[in-house]
Amino acid sequence: MAVYTDITDDELAAFLQGYDLGAPLAFKGIAEGVENSNFLLETEKGRYILTVYERRVKAEDLPYFLNLLTWLADKGYPSARPVPDRNGRTLSTLRGKPAAIVEFMSGLSARKPTVAHCREAGEGLAWLHLAGEGYPGRRANDLGQAAWAPLFAKHRKAAEDLKPGLSATIDQDLAQLSLMWPRNLPSGTVHADYFPDNVFFRTDGKFAATIDFYFACDDAYAYDLAVTLNAWCFEADGSFNITAAKALLNGYERRRPLSPAEKEALPILARGAAMRFFLTRLADWGATPAGALVRPKDPLEYERKLAVHREGLVLF
Amino acid sequence: MAVYTDITDDELAAFLQGYDLGAPLAFKGIAEGVENSNFLLETEKGRYILTVYERRVKAEDLPYFLNLLTWLADKGYPSARPVPDRNGRTLSTLRGKPAAIVEFMSGLSARKPTVAHCREAGEGLAWLHLAGEGYPGRRANDLGQAAWAPLFAKHRKAAEDLKPGLSATIDQDLAQLSLMWPRNLPSGTVHADYFPDNVFFRTDGKFAATIDFYFACDDAYAYDLAVTLNAWCFEADGSFNITAAKALLNGYERRRPLSPAEKEALPILARGAAMRFFLTRLADWGATPAGALVRPKDPLEYERKLAVHREGLVLF
Numbered sequence: 001m002a003v004y005t006d007i008t009d010d011e012l013a014a015f016l017q018g019y020d021l022g023a024p025l026a027f028k029g030i031a032e033g034v035e036n037s038n039f040l041l042e043t044e045k046g047r048y049i050l051t052v053y054e055r056r057v058k059a060e061d062l063p064y065f066l067n068l069l070t071w072l073a074d075k076g077y078p079s080a081r082p083v084p085d086r087n088g089r090t091l092s093t094l095r096g097k098p099a100a101i102v103e104f105m106s107g108l109s110a111r112k113p114t115v116a117h118c119r120e121a122g123e124g125l126a127w128l129h130l131a132g133e134g135y136p137g138r139r140a141n142d143l144g145q146a147a148w149a150p151l152f153a154k155h156r157k158a159a160e161d162l163k164p165g166l167s168a169t170i171d172q173d174l175a176q177l178s179l180m181w182p183r184n185l186p187s188g189t190v191h192a193d194y195f196p197d198n199v200f201f202r203t204d205g206k207f208a209a210t211i212d213f214y215f216a217c218d219d220a221y222a223y224d225l226a227v228t229l230n231a232w233c234f235e236a237d238g239s240f241n242i243t244a245a246k247a248l249l250n251g252y253e254r255r256r257p258l259s260p261a262e263k264e265a266l267p268i269l270a271r272g273a274a275m276r277f278f279l280t281r282l283a284d285w286g287a288t289p290a291g292a293l294v295r296p297k298d299p300l301e302y303e304r305k306l307a308v309h310r311e312g313l314v315l316f
Numbered sequence: 317m318a319v320y321t322d323i324t325d326d327e328l329a330a331f332l333q334g335y336d337l338g339a340p341l342a343f344k345g346i347a348e349g350v351e352n353s354n355f356l357l358e359t360e361k362g363r364y365i366l367t368v369y370e371r372r373v374k375a376e377d378l379p380y381f382l383n384l385l386t387w388l389a390d391k392g393y394p395s396a397r398p399v400p401d402r403n404g405r406t407l408s409t410l411r412g413k414p415a416a417i418v419e420f421m422s423g424l425s426a427r428k429p430t431v432a433h434c435r436e437a438g439e440g441l442a443w444l445h446l447a448g449e450g451y452p453g454r455r456a457n458d459l460g461q462a463a464w465a466p467l468f469a470k471h472r473k474a475a476e477d478l479k480p481g482l483s484a485t486i487d488q489d490l491a492q493l494s495l496m497w498p499r500n501l502p503s504g505t506v507h508a509d510y511f512p513d514n515v516f517f518r519t520d521g522k523f524a525a526t527i528d529f530y531f532a533c534d535d536a537y538a539y540d541l542a543v544t545l546n547a548w549c550f551e552a553d554g555s556f557n558i559t560a561a562k563a564l565l566n567g568y569e570r571r572r573p574l575s576p577a578e579k580e581a582l583p584i585l586a587r588g589a590a591m592r593f594f595l596t597r598l599a600d601w602g603a604t605p606a607g608a609l610v611r612p613k614d615p616l617e618y619e620r621k622l623a624v625h626r627e628g629l630v631l632f
Contacts, residue, residue, distance in 0.1 A: 008427040009517075023519035025422045028356065031345035040344065040356060042422065106341045106358065111324040201325075203339035 047104035077131035107200025107208035122251030132189035190224035226269035271309035278302035363420035393447035423516025423524035438567030440523040448505035506540035542585035587625035594618035
């Protein structure tokens with residue numbers, strides 16, 4: 001087992017004494033999530049995911065995430081409900097690290113999403129935006145537009161190492177994004193990482209559930225949609241699949257019609273969303289521990305998406 | 317997901333059409349097994365492990381392993397029964413690689429085995445030896461004593477890099493093992509990798525199941541026991557826990573009493589078993605792909621065990 005945090009059977013037994021879940025029947029590290037250690041936990045009461053929070057997720061943000069998951073589950077949104085311990089707390093500690101147990105969600109992620117998946121995913125995202133309305137937790141998007149230039153300043157050399165001349169192009173992009181970035185769009189609680197890995201489908205291809213809310217924050221709903229377009233609608237060869245994108249937008253608008261201002265803003269939001277993932281991948285590149293379960297993702301994938309958006313998308 | 321082999325939802329659906337298992341409900345890469353890609357697969361019929369066989373496991377050996385698993389399950393031994401496809405075959409192909417589905421086994425491995433676990437594990441191993449009697453499959457132990465000197469010849473430099481002077485010590489060990497290696501001990505089908513990761517316990521601490529038979533082969537039963545002593549009875553500080561060892565032997569003899577020749581041979585078998593794992597860890601050190609789910613294991617752990625056995629164990 002080479003999960004970031006390894007849990008012994010004694011530690012697990014002691015941890016579970018704090019919960020009303022019965023004895024453990026099976027426990028396996030699973031290869032899901034870049035940021036945390038996740039374990040499939042089967043007990044006499046059912047199946048759960050035990051998450052031990054590692055780097056990047058700030059401990060002080062965890063109540064925001066766990067309360068959001070509880071809020072969404074209460075609203076009937078298909079996300080993993082946190083399991084409270086015997087004292088009613090959803091946030092606990094294991095091996096000195098923050099940890100939580102959430103319900104196991106059935107469903108399969110679409111590793112090669114089809115146009116039909118994109119439509120369903122779009123609808124699932126709009127549903128999430130509506131279900132999150134009224135959630136009282138607040139969390140600024142610390143990877144939002146204002147963070148990009150300072151983040152890039154720290155990784156300029158890595159960009160040049162990847163592709164000579166890239167840092168000047170990114171500087172130009174950042175300047176343009178700063179000038180053109182839309183303000184005052186409808187905003188609220190967004191997922192901010194609604195990638196195919198984080199969305200489950202039923203066997204019949206219908207949207208089933210959303211997982212991994214550890215980037216959730218306050219931002220424009222249309223920005224969340226732009227992140228989603230980037231994550232779902234590019235082909236492996238770097239081309240943008242406009243059919244998939246239109247299906248995703250169409251699915252979204254089944255639940256939450258976009259305003260004219262949101263539609264107009266989508267191309268620049270998508271360019272910014274590509275910048276955000278390019279920059280964090282650039283920062284992660286080479287910073288992932290050697291024994292990590294998950295390889296760092298290629299920053300150049302998002303640099304290519306950025307290049308597509310530089311030309312300007314026509315979505316409507 | 318960064319399992320060695322990544323399976324798309326389309327590939328999974330197509331693969332499952334060959335089986336009478338219904339539609340998939342959940343599918344997750346799990347961090348189990350160094351050699352293969354393992355997935356937790358839930359379908360309408362139940363829970364399974366889907367294994368895609370990667371490097372080291374030879375495709376021509378797979379019928380031996382899968383037939384052994386079927387044999388053991390037929391004998392009532394708690395190991396994962398392979399699931400035949402619609403044509404009655406347990407070995408299939410996925411992404412051009414050999415693949416198989418086996419039943420999911422409940423139970424927890426003991427990451428810090430207690431003396432009580434050792435007793436149970438010993439009994440589970442003897443049970444395995446008895447259950448395997450009569451299995452018609454044959455497979456020579458390609459990591460047996462005859463293989464060690466040629467294997468070391470290829471990795472002599474790596475040994476020196478780990479610890480200057482080590483290669484001369486290993487040469488001496490290999491010469492002594494060759495001279496002293498016992499022949500004609502009771503032999504049959506052995507697990508050959510009966511480590512704590514591969515043995516499950518019930519909640520009450522009783523032996524539950526054995527998994528991961530992909531090193532199984534023909535060898536002396538007492539050699540399998542020696543591998544097990546090394547894997548279960550050393551403390552983290554490198555000291556040998558004689559209490560745990562006696563419990564393990566005692567548990568083993570509950571089911572299968574050892575002959576005087578087997579007892580006499582155990583110290584040299586344990587030294588050889590330490591050599592075998594030292595050598596393969598030495599060979600793996602640095603040869604594991606960067607994105608692998610599992611870190612290569614430290615060869616020096618087994619070099620320290622070898623040093624303990626060089627002094628000679630007194631077990632009885």
